[in-house]
Amino acid sequence: MGKLLKVGIVGCGAIGTSLAKAVFSDFSSSARLTGLYDTEIEKAQKLADKFNNPELVVLSLEDLINKADLVIEATKAQFSFGIAQKSINASRDIMVMSVGGLIQRFEELETLAKEKNARVFIPSGAICGIDGLKAASCSKINKVTLTTRKPPKAFQGVAYVAEKKIDLEHLKEDLVIFEGSAREATKSFPQNINVAATLSMAGIGPENTLVRIIASPNITQNIHEIEVESDAGKITTRTENVIHPDNPKTSYMAVLSAIAVLKQILEPIKIGA
Ligand SMILES: NC(=O)c1ccc[n+]([C@@H]2O[C@H](COP(=O)([O-])OP(=O)(O)OC[C@H]3O[C@@H](n4cnc5c(N)ncnc54)[C@H](O)[C@@H]3O)[C@@H](O)[C@H]2O)c1
Missing domain, CATH: 3.30.360.10 (Dihydrodipicolinate Reductase; domain 2)
Structure with missing residues (x-):
């Protein structure tokens, strides 16, 4: 078995939970969940319980970043830029779900990612094309x-x-x-x-x-x-x-598109742009 990609998830709501389950079950041969962080800690604890692994819960964003190769942000638009910035500064790759939070400072993030040799993944979300x-x-x-x-x-x-x-x-x-x-x-x-x-x-x-x-x-x-x-x-x-069963504001397709990006990262053959 090759080296497993270490994945840390920030935000354990509807999207974070679905993605943690996908990493655990669908990508177990290529990735490993190494941290779960949520400002409402009981949400991270509840999710870690599903995997019978309380050690997955981390108490700070910094801890989560230290343990991960890839950070997945699934929190809120007002926090996504800061989370991406901290992850990139530590030369970690990041997948951003709260994309709206990047729109004002996209160029800044691009420059930082180049400087730190980190990658920023933005799934297509709820749209096709x-x-x-x-x-x-x-x-x-x-x-x-x-x-x-x-x-x-x-x-x-x-x-x-x-x-x-x-x-x-x-x-x-x-x-x-x-x-x-x-x-x-x-x-x-x-x-x-x-x-x-x-x-x-x-x-x-x-x-x-x-x-x-x-x-x-x-x-x-x-x-x-x-x-x-x-x-x-x-x-x-x-x-x-179709609406996500755990959050009426989130489309099911948004979660699936993030899982598809994980596949692109982990699998040798990459289909589509
Ligand atoms: N890219 C897309 O197409 C797309 C589609 C749907 C939703 N989203 C976005 O994805 C994000 C997550 O969506 P969701 O449905 O999982 O939301 P959710 O409300 O179910 O979960 C968000 C979680 O993040 C936690 N959180 C909030 N601020 C935090 C912080 N600073 N640090 C750590 N944890 C924090 C909350 O406690 C909550 O558990 C939202 O910003 C949403 O707008 C993106």
């Missing part, structure tokens, strides 16, 4: 548009909706509640932040990526459509996401 967008980026991209449809209740409590006095309660048909740049979208709709951020970073940046958000009373899933116009041709994708 990032592979084609990356390929098209090698020629010229003229336009990238993301259209997100969610049930009205998904926008409950969003400050932007209240400020604009948008009435979502009595909606009978689709209503476009936002159109603008990905940068503006990520400020006004924090829960849409990951998809828009990933798309921007893979393509033409947050100022030029266009986002349309629609409240739709006739759907139960989160649907993301991407349209790319480039010198290489047109790409259109539509992803109808």
